Amino acid sequence: MTAPLITLAGASFSYPGAARPALTDVSLDVAPGDVLAVTGPAGAGTSTLLLVATGFAPRVVGGTLTGGRDIAARRCGVVFARPWTQLTGLCSTVRDEVAFGPASLGLPRAAVFAAAARALDQLRIAHLADRDPAQLSGGELQRVVVAAALALGPDVLALDDPAAELDPEAADALYDALPGLGAAGTAVLLATPDLQRAARVATRAVAMAEGRIAAQGRPADVLDGTDVALLARAAGCPPPYPVDITALLRRIAPQSSRGGRGTSDAPPAGSGPDTGVTAP
């Protein structure tokens, strides 16, 4: 078994001056290649879990952490919902914006630009390289921000509701890139209220409530609030319910799912999302 990149063991965290802890007794392992969906209602602690797991809390945001935390990851990247707050504001091209991270590490120029080019290719936005970040749409900008995080070669990439400001098409494009990152060995922590898209890409899921982990495991066991799962339940399917359309198609008509969107976008066998549903 691969050694976890992040281990939380009974971790609790409070923000400075807060009366109540934002996280309580959280235990979690994150391994390379995991695409871990973290869901929960507003105030459940999903964003805080990402900050604690990646080491930014309390180091950057302050506060108090108790319990066990072991971060074996060499480097963690983080992406927030609003792309424009994550720009440096100092770069006049997308290439320079993406190259900012590697340049900050003092890598040679050639290595900096190579890392930027790789990250742009990974997010399929190489055609934006010479554009001014200030002139991009929200969807393009968010992919630039993800590319900027990837350019540093993080072992763990934390995405906090990354599609909050995006239109459905841009959100799909962003989520579709995640299984590829997982397949390349990057662990992805994805805090999102979007169960439908999370179910399509996650390999594991965590449901949070009031700062605690309410459930964790396979998406099929945790994300059973998706439209597809509710439909399957209403139709009398036995659990575990299919949580995305691909799993549902597989369940009801194994042959018809082969030409569908989910099938064509699915990562290679063995690295794809575990929906918990097998074809009969």
Place this chain on the structure above:
Amino acid sequence: MIGYVEGTSPLHRAHPYTTLAAAAALLMGAFAMTRPLEVWLLVAAALGYAAVGGVLRASARTAVLLSLPIWVVLFVLHGLLGAEPRVLAGPVALSAPGLARALVLGGRVTAIVVGFLTALAATSPHRLVEAMTADGAPFGRAFLLASTLTVLPRMRERAAQILEAQQCRGLRLGGSPFARLRALAPLALPLVLGALAEVDEQVLALDARGAASGARRTALDPPDDSAAQRVLRWTLLALVLAAYGWKFWRMRG
């Protein structure tokens, strides 16, 4: 016009240190000048500086708008209420030394504002950071300076958005000065709180991208710094020192 304006003028193409050195020389020079003619020659130099930067009209217009209230206060304070002797300007007797003082102070303010606006308009924050990075300056220092150059346009853009949003929700502008003052609260509070929230996220984002790694940052595209520009910067420094020397020599005399 307050903030960087894309352009290809000689000031835009110059090394950012040269552009900033010229603005600093105007600032320092303004305090070395003590007579109206000297100060207004400096204002002319500031306008020349703006012309070289291709932003003469915009800089001059904004400078007049910003300086006008100060000119009025200076005219009343020194021109009307200043010391004897007085000169007649139509029906009004104005203080001669007060007028000279107002011209000096008003000219200084104008030269400084024109210089500042032109430096803002012609200094690309990106090139400035690259220049400082190439010199080995810590990223924090470069970022602080560049952020100072970009903070005004960013705040103005955000204020316009908040103002539109508040007007959509029924905020009425205009009316008595008291009503205008009262309308500031729904603008200022979201402006400040929003800016603070954004700063939090930006600090995290920059940290995540290695800004605090402690490594010496790689300059990706450092601007050219020719010998002629270095000579020009030293010359400007020499001129400022000479102006202060002249000022103190005259004061002693």
